[in-house]
Amino acid sequence: MIKIHLRLLIFMCSFSLFAQDYFPSNSGVIANNTNYTALTNAKIHVSASEVIDNGTLLIKEGKVISVGKSVSIPKNTTTIDLEGKEIYPSFIDIYTSFGVKKPKRATGNLPQYEASRSGFYWNDHIMPEQDVMASFKYDDKAASEMHKLGFGVVNTHMPDGIVRGTGALIALNNNADNSMRVIDGETAQHLSFSKSVASRQSYPSSLMGSMALLRQMYNDAKWYADGNVDTRDLSLEALNGNKNLLQIFEANGRANVMRADKVGDQFNIQYTIVGGGDEYERIDEIKSTNATLILPIDFQLAYDVDNAFLAKTLSLSDMRAWNQEPHNPRILSENGVTYALTTHGLKSKKSFKDNLMKAIESGLSKQKALEALTTVPAQLLGKSNELGTLKAGSYANFLITSGDIFDKKTKLYENWVQGTPHFITDMAIKDIDGDYNFKLAGKLYQLKISGSSSKPSAKLVSGKNELGTKMSYKNDWVTMTFKTADTTKTEFIRIVASPSSGKSLSGKATMPNGNDYSFYASSEVKSANAEGEKGKKGENGKTKDAYMSPVTYPNMAYGFTENPKAETILFKNATIWTNEGDGVLENSDLLIKDGKIAKVGKDLNARNAKVIDASGKHITAGIIDEHSHIGAVSINEGGHNSSAEVTIEDVLDDEDIDIYRNLAGGVTSIQILHGSANPIGGRSAIIKLKWGESVENLVYDNSPKFIKFALGENVKQSRSRFNVRFPQSRMGVEQVYMDYFSRAKAYDELKKSGKPYRKDTEMEVLAEILNKERFISCHSYVQSEINMLMKVAEKFDFNINTFTHILEGYKVADKMKAHGVGGSTFSDWWAYKYEVNDAIPYNAAIMHKVGVVTAINSDDAEMSRRLNQEAAKSIKYGGVSEEDALKFVTLNPAKLLHLDERVGSIKVGKDADVVLWSDHPLSVYAKAEKTIIEGVTYFDIEKDKQMRETIKKEKSTLVNMMLQDKNKGLKTQPVRKKEKVLLHCDSMDFNTTEK
Structure with missing residues (x-):
């Protein structure tokens, strides 16, 4: 008690003598502290890597003057003895x-x-x-x-x-x-x-x-x-x-x-x-x-x-x-x-x-x-x-603690900033938190004390009974009253005790009958670093019970523990749909090597190849979706009526489960298009569905350059309550194109002149179109607008590459053929909004028979998983041959995307992007058993079954761990079912920064 009062007296004197050093005066003027303060006998963490035992920290005027074991302390220094305490730099x-x-x-x-x-x-x-x-x-x-x-x-x-x-x-x-x-x-x-x-x-x-x-x-x-x-x-x-x-x-x-x-x-x-x-x-x-x-x-x-x-x-x-x-x-x-x-x-x-x-x-x-x-x-x-350190010259910003600052039981006493102390916990109060055992009148009791330095509380157990307890801790004395275990009586035991060395309590207990007994409670508290305590350190410093679920690629269900590698694979005795002049080959073999199609024929052999018997099964080129919105976290930039400066490649999502689901449907490549919020949309991302790979590895190397344009209801905001942006009409849409291409032409001419110019990404992209370096895939429905855009393009001497949706394509197929534009459409969608009222399911067949390169696309995360079945509908609606129907979702979209030299058919030298089907690839019964991209098996139906069991086991392990947390009294959060948001042409994200 004498030491406590002495220390308080020292502080009071120093504050009264130098009050202006710590507290602003009424006038707001602050005088500098010219006095020294020495904090002695502490374990001082000068930095994260330098520790001084039994050291001294000397400060003056808010700065560190000296630190070490043998610091010379000037006269008239305020000295604070911190024996048993530690000092750290403030955070x-x-x-x-x-x-x-x-x-x-x-x-x-x-x-x-x-x-x-x-x-x-x-x-x-x-x-x-x-x-x-x-x-x-x-x-x-x-x-x-x-x-x-x-x-x-x-x-x-x-x-x-x-x-x-x-x-x-x-x-x-x-x-x-x-x-x-x-x-x-x-x-x-x-x-x-x-x-x-x-x-x-x-x-x-x-x-x-x-x-x-x-x-x-x-x-x-x-x-x-x-x-x-x-x-x-x-x-x-x-x-x-x-x-x-x-x-x-x-x-x-x-x-x-x-x-x-x-x-x-x-x-x-x-x-x-x-x-x-x-x-x-x-x-x-x-x-x-x-x-x-x-x-x-x-x-x-x-x-x-x-x-x-x-x-x-x-x-x-x-x-x-x-x-x-x-x-x-x-x-x-x-x-x-x-x-x-x-x-x-x-x-x-x-x-x-x-x-x-x-x-x-x-x-x-x-x-x-x-x-x-x-x-x-x-x-x-x-x-x-x-x-960041307590070296000489640094600010006197430091913490005084009862021990290791990263120990749960350590008390933070004071936080000094610029030499000014801010009191957190009274150092004079002994920390008596812990678990104690004591015996009274032949009965054993277990006592747990917590919050002794702020709001002390006690929990007392005798046998299986928790006893109602009240406790106070003041001036180094513990007073505690608790009800006896006899539930038939309302009687209390009173204890007065003081802490002694070794974290024990000793004093007097007064029983209900008035008899006094000597009281002694021994502490069971162990050091936080004790080897015997639960959760002792194992390898890498982790506690042995710090289980970590394996990280997979991507880090979610169906992710790979290691990204799969390309293999040499020989398929035997398959029906191979080549999409080339050889047509459909029965009982033939396919050799994949170094990520390429190496050989196609009968009775093939290869050393060190993984041989797969494909008898009764079919192999096709991987399905290609010309119009998709999966695999991205952002689809529309609708803030302006032109957003040519944005690119979907910036917002790819390598954790989109729809990538895996599409692999299960035999899809190997997709074009992720910007939405239809504006006449001139953003640039596309053309990717291979390499599940588990990073964003950079998804995008085609030397990818063809594409951009999304749009016509019709969406861009003139027919269904928007915020319909104030230009254009507001279909003829306004035409004017947007005329204005922007005129600007782009002038920009390009200035750039090519060699004169200084302000680099404008939007104009750069539109100039690429004028220079036939970038291709347009245009959202379209109504024949009048389709004609309009072709005329605008011809006026500026370029061609539209693809009309997507184009549900009135059958009306202008001849003009499309003459212009050289392809059509990527739905198989049988119609009447879902006003401008598709004239849609017919014969659209694809009619465009195809006129000579337009025709594809079937999805524009939908669910439909893309069964594009083979969507293509098959053109056999019924229009009498398209089976081989041509399959090309609608393989070779033809490859042509539209200018990738047909690499993918879309089974030809020696092309990328080994192939699918092994359990049945005829246009059948509703066909399942993709293996989906392979560049010789890597990204989907395997048998491996999928195994992963489902692994996922089940891992979830069970994590559920049990969460239940343990709750049983320990730790906070939990409620389960809220999350519905996956599927993005479409008109999806707006309003500047989201998720993922």
Whole structure:
């Protein structure tokens, strides 16, 4: 008690003598502290890699003067003895919006197409000129919350817009003013894919639109910096002025990390990227970015799976995410990826420490954890000499703890910021939390005490009975009253005790009859590092019970534990549909080698080949879908009436289960088209369905260049309540084409002249069409519009490549033949909206017989799984031959996509994209038994059966683990059935940043 009072007296004296050093005066003037403070006899973590036992930390005027075992302490120094305590550098959160009020959401119903500001960039969502300090207001309450988590400094920014302006570095010193707190008022440029809430400007309305806008912005910034613009643009000036700052990009997910890095690489910008916690799914890709990450640790709660019926609706990917996410920091560290940890994304910041403990239990080393909270953010901010360590010259930002800061039982006593202490837990109070045993009057009791340093509580058990207990802990004395185990009486036992060495309690117990007994309770608490405790460390630092589900490619149901490899395969005795002059070959063999079709014939042999008996089965080229919307997270950019600058390749989704489902239907290639929100849509992505491969490996190498155009109801917004955008009529659609191609022609002429020109991605793409380097696939229905677009194309001396949908193609088939355009249609869809009232199921057959290259497409994630059956309908509707019907979904779409030299038929030298069918390929009974792309088996019906059993077992394991979490009293989240959203021509994502 004497020591406690002495220490309090020292603090009171130092504060009274130097009050102006810690607390602002009424006038707001703060004087500097010229006194020394020495914290002695502590275990000092100077940095994550340097520790001094029984050391001294000497500070003055908010800075560290000296640290070591033999520090010379000047006279008149305030000395604080921290024997048995530890000192750590305070944490740094590099990604917050601390003290910043987010702008109000713009009101109004109608879309806005022009910018609302003058003198700035043409898009409201680009705001590099934004200075966070203009809206900053220090928040004592939020700072105190961060103090309790160990943070002393935060980097804050305005979390609004695609380019958000500059951030500021703030010391969480509650007893200072902003002149002291602001360490750096301009730390980083902040970016994201999300629009500002303060503007209703429609563009961009999609993730791919955000990416295109960023690219155009950088091009414009260079053009502006080179002095090619007469009028001032404050946004571009700020952007160029901020280019040497740290560039922090909020991605919030593994796929978006790659997208952000893709944009950065194009302009030689190395972003520091805010991840999403799922980077472990494609760790090699993440490493390849060379980016430093800012890593949230917002781990999912276990699901409440008590209801077995509801639990069955849980996807394996969601269940895995709960189990795997805590391992993400460890996996990143093991793979040499540098990252800083952040509280960003947490619904409650109180969960930060628990989640950090989960990460450590899952194998994250404590040194890496401390680096990620101290030296890494300091280095990123260029403040390594001032923050992140306790070396001489650095800010006196440090934590005083009862022990290892990453031990669950460790108390954080004080958080000093700029030499000012912020009190969290009273150091004078002995920590008596733990489990105790004691015996009274021949009975054994088990006592559990928790919260002794703040809100003490006790749980007392005798035998199988939990006894009602009240407890208080003040001035080193425990008083406790509990009801006896005799339920027939209302009697109480009273205890008064004090803690003694070794975490035991001793004192006096008064029984109901008034008799007093000596009381002694021994603690069973073991060190958190004790080898014998449950969950002791195994390999890689993980606790032995830290099970991690295997990561697959993709990391979901039906993913591969290892990506499959190309094989040499010999099919014997099959019926082979060549789609070539040889027609259909009976009882023939097919040899696949090095990803190519090597031989076709009878009685073939090959060394080291995997031989498959295909007797009674059929082999065809892989099905090709000319018009699909699977495999992407964004389909429409409808913010403008032309979006030629966007590309579906930016928003591919390698985890779309429809890729696997399409493989099960024999599909090997698809063109993912932009939607029909505008007359001039975005560029296509032509991919092979290489399930498990990365996004980059899905896209055809040397892919033909395509773009989506659209006509009719969708683009003139017939069914939209926001019908204010030009065009509003079919004749307006024609004018859009005339205007844009006229502009593109002028742009191309200027570019070819050799004179300076502002690079415009949209005009570049349209110029490619004029130069016959890019092909148009056009959404169409009505014959008048089909004729119109062909005439526009002929006026500008190019051809339309494909009319897709084209349900009135039978009316203009002769004109299509003369123009040289192909048709990709539905087999028998009609009457689902006004402009398809004249559709007939004979459409494909009529176009085909006139000589138009005709294909059957899906435009639908479900239909694409049975395109072979859709093609077969043309045999009934129009009398098309079986071979020609099959070509509607194989060779003909390959021709329309300019890929027929590579795929679409079975010919020596072509890519080995083939399907083994159980029956006639146009039969409703036919199943795709094997779907092979470039010699790799991506779908195997027998392997599929095996995977179903594996999935069942893994889900069962995870369900049991979740039940264990709930039984331990941990929080859970309810099961909510998720319906997969299928994207179509008219799907809008409104600037989503998911995946």
